[in-house]
Amino acid sequence: MPCSCPAQTSPFEGKPIVDIRYSPESGLNASDLARAQPLVTGAPLRSDDVSKAIDGLYATGQYADIAVEAEASGNGVIVTFVTQPRWFVGSVNIEGKVTEPPNAGELHSNTQLSLGAAFADADLTRATESIKRLFTSNGLYEATVTPTVDRRNEGQQVFITFTIDQGKRAKYQQPVITADPPGQTLLSNDAILRVTGWRIPLIHFWRQVTSSRTQQGAQALLAKYQKQERLTAQVNLTQLDYDADVRRVTPHLNVKPGPKVEVKAVEAKVSKKVMRRYVPVFQERAVDNDLLVEGRRNLMDYFASQGYYNVDIDFRVRPVTNDLETVEYVIAQGQRQKLAHVTIAGNRYFDEATIRERMFITPASFQLRHGRYSEAFRRKDEENIAELYKSNGFRDVKVSTTVENNYKGKPGQIAVTVTINEGEQWLVAHLTLTGMAALNPESVMPQLASIEGQPFAEVNLANDRNVVLTRYFENGYPAATFKASWQESETPHRVNVRYEVTEGRRQYVRDVLTSGNHYTRQALIAKTITLKTGDPLSPVAQSAIQRQFYDLGIFARADTAIQNADGETDYKYILYNFQEANRYRLNVGLGAQIARFGAPSSDSLSNPGGSTGFSPSISVEVSRLNFLGRGHTVSLRTVYSSLVKRASITYQQPRFRDNAGRTISYTLLYDDSRDVRTFSSRREEASVQLSQQFSRSLNGLFRFSYRRVSVSNVIIPVLLVPELLQPVRLGILSGNLAQDRRNNPGNPSRGIYNTIDIGLADKIFGSQRNFLRVLGRNATYYGLGRNIVLARQTQVGIIFPFAVPAGFSVREAVPLPERFFGGGADSLRAFPFNQAGPRDTGAALTSGGKSSQPTGFPLGGNALFVNNVELRFPFIGENIQGVLFHDMGNVFSSLGNFSFRFHQKNLTDFDYAVHAVGFGIRYRTPVGPIRVDLAYSVNPPAYNGFSGTAAQLLQCNPNANPATLPSYCTPQRLSISHLQFFFSIGQTF
């Protein structure tokens, strides 16, 4: 608006400006100030320029008020901008004890004060009133809310604290119930009260008022009417009266029960359940034409899915008679049909599988007995296929379908042929990209779809627009615009595409301001912030930093905003406001294991193969997060069960040496395990582990552990030699690499998972035993059609002992707890838990060691091979999956004895491959699939066992004449059961 203010400025108009001042100092960045304010020293003062200066400065958003003063100075004039700075929200805190509801999140959102937004004193009054309303809706009528504002000049921020004293919560009292028409609630007041739940049944105490309870009460009453088929019933909570003297609230309810509504099918049978599912009047609680039309459409789809492809459905609403309104769906089912075959013809550019993926029409199969077909689906498929071709440059594509009734002469059977006339593919002849000055066009080109030689489709122009604008957005150009145009080239079926970019002004980071961290060290926060003053203002980088703050695991909330986002300035403050998480975390878990296992017995030697057992367990984990404000974690974890007693203390330091994907941890561990039938193992260990995430799918770790392992509860004579019983110190340096490219680690349907773990125990690490241990795993997952997955996994493990101490055989040089044990739900389902591999045959294990009658107890091995193959398929509904599996492999005494042999040679031969086939069920739950597997072991091992006590075994001299020995010394021929049953959580692999 042009301006001249001669009455005011005339004394100074045209006089040279000798100085320009700001009172207080301008809070703007120098370049923003120069852009907003056109007056310059030395130039004559013009009222138009003064007016523009006010407009420009106000548009920056940094000022709430601006006045311009002039003062004579010699022959010139001094101009002073007297401003009132605008304040911006730096944080909003709620203090004081609040018993939920409302919760902290509700209180925050009710203030409507957003981080970085402009703040005025009136906002405080509005926010206070809003919080008070929230409290009163929750029965807290006595609540007081006291706001305080802390203003800080840095970034013109205000830090607002609402101090809450919520007072006592009111209780309900007898509601006032009115009806429309009057008196016709159709329920007694007592019944209504019961339904609302505002009074405790039997003892008749009134409950405390909460917003959700009030709403739920009204909803429950509505549901009660709907249960009586009164679908159009209305229940309105008209007011809540508070009586401060008795601290009671009287709800006022107005009810309109309306007539009963019956929705029924005519000329066809449709269950009530189906009606309720497909006719939305039940969900929307209203009967109107739109909902009935939607119900008709849903029912047609339902009948089509049942094979009634030619179903015709209409509906009519009968007037209310005797308190009953009837909606009738008149259904002419027609003949039940089956879509036997779908042919796709004429496709050259796309293969059939690609086209079928986009089709609703599906031929009959095990899952869809009648197939899926309807006229609507057919038309939709034509559109989808045409769209697929058009988006790849086939602008002239024609898709048609023909339906063959009585396919192959069978009545009720149909076939559909989809004919595709692809036409010529249109290609981009030339792409012109103009206006890109700040960014290099070459950096964007590879991501564009409409480059020379590529298929031309208008949908690609929109995608390219997103690519270009996103790149600009990431680089601080929020106002960049993109215009696409095209025209046919001289060559037929070729087009020239033109993109015009208008970059707009670039925005930069003025500074990054943080607040809300009370315990967390500023140095840790500063390390995480990668944006610095002068960097392009990239919302992408801003969000990435926010994610990293959350990844630290020490903040319950890490809010971020650009301060004064709409203000016309190029330099913006980025704000991060934190709410620190609780620094202590306590997790207590209770669980139980049911499987074929058995703890080592102090006397009985029966059941060397284990027996069905039950092992309850309790786990407790206490963590101190954000230790010393450095983002480190100290955890104490304990597990106690009849099989395992374990305790560990871990100090974890994420982002080791400022590397976001690197973590170092130090652990002290005590473990007492009794999960192998033969012995108990005890491990006391100290370890340090460095893990590194190399990429999204590749992780590695290095670990050095020093431990003391010992065995106890050994009663089988061959192990009762000092060499095997003495505690051993092991120093092991190990490395692990894991590549995980599964689409869903909890329940993968495609991808690959590889791990390799190599550990070296050597005397240079202080180890009393020397061996190299390698364990590798490779798993792949293939999708076979919709929801069918073929999964396979191979595990290979080898232990190479070296520098064997005197008195040991190579095989026995590896301490018992360090050997491979296998079998069970997660490895080889041909065996019960840890029952695979070599067993006690009675032969001495060390030179000069004891021999005895065979007991058949598992001894573990130095090599392992397990191969699992699973076919996972939908079984019942959406949530139950079926699995057919084949497991093969074993734990072998050594690599030299590794064999794929199918048959066991004799009762002392365990080095052969055991096979199991089986069927399993997976039930999908939020914590992973619950798994039940039934396996049939095709060639389980047989072995000699001993059914007596340890004392009796000692009386059986294996070198004596068997005839002279007591009867219990006769070896018992035992075998692993053919049938194995497993129950657990999670996929096998």
Added chain:
Amino acid sequence: MRVLILFAVMAYALDARTVIDRIAVVVGKHVIKASDIDLDLRVTAFLNREPLREDAAAKKKSAERLIDQQIIRQELATGGYSRASDADANAMLAQIQQNNYGNSDSRMTQALRQYGLTEDQLRAQLLWQLTVLRFIEQRFRAGVLVTDEEVRNYYDQHRAQFKGDFESSAASVRNILEGEQINRQFEQWLSDARRRTNIEYHEEAFR
């Protein structure tokens, strides 16, 4: 003593700063300045050929007009409406000169000078007023519907105002009724828009 008083007066005079412009009203993200109000008062007084009044009440009244104009300006910026041309403004300026100053350049220039205005400022104001009129026409004319019955009723109730019979007066009546409807819709829209817009008065500008 005299010297001291002289120094005090000089110091005051040296320190005397005059407010030459300031924010008077905030309308959404834009401001109306004291200088905008001053110009509006001068142009209005000139067009109405009235003495210039710059008291608080006159300023407030002018501010209200400018708030409405700012709201229209925002709507114009987003709505894609056509604007009046310089030729339209020049024609109106010529008409004012013809009607009020006997088509004399010098008389009109002198009158403008008396009101502290330039011809360019007046032309810009006329251009803006024509744009507003055009906006009202474009924005609200389409929603106006006057029935024959309403035309007849109005004619019957205001028969004395019309010289001719119903047939010859119907078009005029229809114009009047359409104008009334447009005004009603415009005022309603403006009232709604003002309710939705953050408007802050800075009282210092009206003192």
